[in-house]
Amino acid sequence: xxxxxxxxxxxxxxxxxxxxxxxxxxxxxxxxxxxxxxxxxxxxxxxxxxxxxxxxxxxxxxxxxxxxxxxxxxxxxxxxxxxxxxxxxxxxxxxxxxxxxxxxxxxxxxxxxxxxxxxxxxxxxxxxxxxxxxxxxxxxxxxxxxxxxxxxxxxxxxxxxxxxxxxxxxxxxxxxxxxxxxxxxxxxxxxxxxxxxxxxxxxxxxxxxxxxxxxxxxxxxxxxxxxxxxxxxxxxxxxxxxxxxxxxxxxxxxxxxxxxxxxxxxxxxxxxxxxxxxxxxxxxxxxxxxxxx
Amino acid sequence: xxxxxxxxxxxxxxxxxxxxxxxxxxxxxxxxxxxxxxxxxxxxxxxxxxxxxxxxxxxxxxxxxxxxxxxxxxxxxxxxxxxxxxxxxxxxxxxxxxxxxxxxxxxxxxxxxxxxxxxxxxxxxxxxxxxxxxxxxxxxxxxxxxxxxxxxxxxxxxxxxxxxxxxxxxxxxxxxxxxxxxxxxxxxxxxxxxxxxxxxxxxxxxxxxxxxxxxxxxxxxxxxxxxxxxxxxxxxxxxxxxxxxxxxxxxxxxxxxxxxxxxxxxxxxxxxxxxxxxxxxxxxxxxxxxxxxxxxxxxxxxxxxxxxxxxxxxxxxxxxxxxxxxxxxxxxxxxxxxxxxxxxxxxxxxxxxxxxxxxxxxxxxxxxxxxxxxxxxxxxxxxxxxxxxxxxxx
Numbered sequence: 001x002x003x004x005x006x007x008x009x010x011x012x013x014x015x016x017x018x019x020x021x022x023x024x025x026x027x028x029x030x031x032x033x034x035x036x037x038x039x040x041x042x043x044x045x046x047x048x049x050x051x052x053x054x055x056x057x058x059x060x061x062x063x064x065x066x067x068x069x070x071x072x073x074x075x076x077x078x079x080x081x082x083x084x085x086x087x088x089x090x091x092x093x094x095x096x097x098x099x100x101x102x103x104x105x106x107x108x109x110x111x112x113x114x115x116x117x118x119x120x121x122x123x124x125x126x127x128x129x130x131x132x133x134x135x136x137x138x139x140x141x142x143x144x145x146x147x148x149x150x151x152x153x154x155x156x157x158x159x160x161x162x163x164x165x166x167x168x169x170x171x172x173x174x175x176x177x178x179x180x181x182x183x184x185x186x187x188x189x190x191x192x193x194x195x196x197x198x199x200x201x202x203x204x205x206x207x208x209x210x211x212x213x214x215x216x217x218x219x220x221x222x223x224x225x226x227x228x229x230x231x232x233x234x235x236x237x238x239x240x241x242x243x244x245x246x247x248x249x250x251x252x253x254x255x256x257x258x259x260x261x262x263x264x265x266x267x268x269x270x271x272x273x274x275x276x277x278x279x280x281x282x283x284x285x286x287x288x289x290x291x292x293x
Numbered sequence: 294x295x296x297x298x299x300x301x302x303x304x305x306x307x308x309x310x311x312x313x314x315x316x317x318x319x320x321x322x323x324x325x326x327x328x329x330x331x332x333x334x335x336x337x338x339x340x341x342x343x344x345x346x347x348x349x350x351x352x353x354x355x356x357x358x359x360x361x362x363x364x365x366x367x368x369x370x371x372x373x374x375x376x377x378x379x380x381x382x383x384x385x386x387x388x389x390x391x392x393x394x395x396x397x398x399x400x401x402x403x404x405x406x407x408x409x410x411x412x413x414x415x416x417x418x419x420x421x422x423x424x425x426x427x428x429x430x431x432x433x434x435x436x437x438x439x440x441x442x443x444x445x446x447x448x449x450x451x452x453x454x455x456x457x458x459x460x461x462x463x464x465x466x467x468x469x470x471x472x473x474x475x476x477x478x479x480x481x482x483x484x485x486x487x488x489x490x491x492x493x494x495x496x497x498x499x500x501x502x503x504x505x506x507x508x509x510x511x512x513x514x515x516x517x518x519x520x521x522x523x524x525x526x527x528x529x530x531x532x533x534x535x536x537x538x539x540x541x542x543x544x545x546x547x548x549x550x551x552x553x554x555x556x557x558x559x560x561x562x563x564x565x566x567x568x569x570x571x572x573x574x575x576x577x578x579x580x581x582x583x584x585x586x587x588x589x590x591x592x593x594x595x596x597x598x599x600x601x602x603x604x605x606x607x608x609x610x611x612x613x614x615x616x617x618x619x620x621x622x623x624x625x626x627x628x629x630x631x632x633x634x635x636x637x638x639x640x641x642x643x644x645x646x647x648x649x650x651x652x653x654x655x656x657x658x659x660x661x662x663x664x665x666x667x668x669x670x671x672x673x674x675x676x677x678x679x680x681x682x683x684x685x686x687x
Contacts, residue, residue: 102618183513199347211311215522223514230479240486247488247495272407273497279412287420 022067107142132181136174144171158259165256168249175245179238186225193225194218322528330531332538335376337387339399343428347403348421350428351375353387360394361644361651362511363439363462364429367399368422370445371550372504375401377543377630378443381536384631395647400446404548410497413553413577418453426453426460437462439647442598444468444607444626448562451608455584463650465590465643468597468626470604471611474566475666477601479511484563495554501547511598540631568596571613583613588650590643591619597626618646 147167151159197217201207227245229235343350371376379387390397429438439462441456446468454461475481509516527533567573573580593605602621609617624635
């Protein structure tokens with residue numbers, strides 16, 4: 001809608017004025033900046049012009065060209081057209097991002113539904129145990145795969161070893177959670193038993209006013225609970241899994257450390273072990289020779 | 294139904310009193326802990342008479358006259374340190390043996406480093422132990438020594454005695470596992486599910502702290518809670534604190550175990566139970582228990598949770614010796630060596646057993662025949678399963 005008051009102004013005019021002003025601003029500054037960033041002390045045989053000066057001059061020139069094109073009526077027209085299609089581009093980009101996110105969420109839902117499928121009638125008493133188990137499985141079957149994506153480029157082997165160490169560390173954490181949870185259960189059970197015992201004592205009038213009495217009862221209950229737990233194959237299996245995860249993490253970490261040692265020309269553990277083995281075998285042969293002699 | 298009566302007022306009053314006494318105790322404890330403590334372990338003087346690599350041989354000097362001619366070599370386990378046998382005056386197996394007139398040598402396995410990871414049981418038994426025995430024999434101009442093995446050191450002693458029966462006059466095994474297929478010991482149960490190859494390949498040597506953590510897990514209620522509650526309650530007692538610190542020093546002084554030795558010990562013994570079946574191979578030779586023909590005294594603890602009686606008691610029936618004695622004491626794995634009560638019977642009993650056989654072995658002396666009926670050790674569980682008639686087996 002045309003304006004009522006005054007002649008119809010060109011809408012690109014303020015932008016053109018602004019561009020012209022900026023171009024004029026940069027023009028006299030260029031030689032001045034060149035003087036500042038081109039002192040003799042920064043010059044060298046290989047770089048007589050001065051890299052800083054060169055980089056600054058080319059940047060200033062680029063700005064000047066850009067603002068110059070804005071001040072040009074034809075250039076401004078192109079610029080404004082581009083600005084009109086910008087929302088479409090932004091919408092397209094955000095749509096792609098949202099779709100990726102939705103796909104990820106869908107994947108997470110699939111993991112969760114897969115994990116929950118076999119536990120429809122789960123006992124609420126077992127929820128904590130089930131949660132740890134499910135988390136372990138989710139990590140090992142779903143998330144762990146991301147640490148195993150093939151690496152590319154010059155540093156691919158180093159990246160792979162670092163990712164392997166991170167993955168094994170995460171596996172160790174999940175196994176440790178399971179193991180520590182098992183170790184915690186006797187504490188919980190013994191406290192519950194102690195509460196029952198106190199009620200029983202109160203009912204029979206055998207309440208003792210010394211706190212040590214209750215401690216002694218509790219420690220015996222706790223010991224019994226641990227002994228019961230330690231005899232269970234479930235505990236041995238969890239301990240075995242935790243140890244295995246610990247060893248795998250130690251090995252992965254050592255491989256990463258070996259990379260660093262190689263950079264500093266320090267013998268790795270493997271190299272030293274080879275040497276120790278040779279010495280050991282030589283000593284054995286020497287001993288056998290001495291015995292024969 | 295009448296609601297139960299709980300004397301809340303009394304309980305609260307007691308709690309207040311306990312808090313007050315704990316505060317007083319802490320004051321005293323601060324003085325004790327900041328003052329000078331006598332927490333030295335292994336105080337008996339000794340001389341290092343032999344050394345090979347990390348392994349040293351200690352010889353204890355004694356002012357007492359020798360009553361037993363043949364020296365006694367003590368072989369400790371590779372787990373923890375031999376200082377437990379000489380923990381403090383009054384609680385020292387070594388001192389008790391010296392008082393009984395025994396000439397005592399003891400193997401100090403030292404602290405294995407990474408370079409020791411390839412040492413296996415053969416290196417320890419046919420290498421270090423054999424060299425030490427040769428050294429003692431040469432030094433004392435004798436052909437045989439008496440050996441007392443402790444725990445895993447006892448298993449090594451049994452293997453050594455089978456492979457070198459001509460160098461052992463009498464063998465004493467204490468809390469020595471030789472039968473591993475049992476379900477009464479948690480270690481036996483756990484070791485079956487351990488991937489020992491992965492463990493050794495990962496660590497090289499098995500870290501001592503790693504094993505110590507495993508031992509603490511055998512009874513967390515007592516070893517990780519109750520023990521320190523007791524310490525807190527007795528912090529104002531200087532003697533208690535000193536004894537406690539001594540034990541802590543010993544318990545957590547854990548050298549690493551050479552990887553290959555650990556691998557073979559766990560696989561051949563804990564997982565396959567080969568020793569008792571005469572199927573274990575050490576240094577290319579089969580260990581045949583029937584070749585263990587010297588007198589054998591087998592001592593173990595009734596309440597031992599690490600090496601239960603079931604793991605020890607089958608040895609005497611499996612060996613070739615006809616002079617064997619089993620003694621089951623009313624104590625645990627460590628109590629045999631550090632309990633004052635057990636010490637009163639442990640060392641004299643061993644000394645007397647050795648004396649009988651030392652005299653019999655001396656030229657011109659006749660061995661005293663064994664009594665027809667076995668007698669239980671004083672204060673023991675009364676378990677002496679069988680004693681075959683003594684006869685010269687060498």
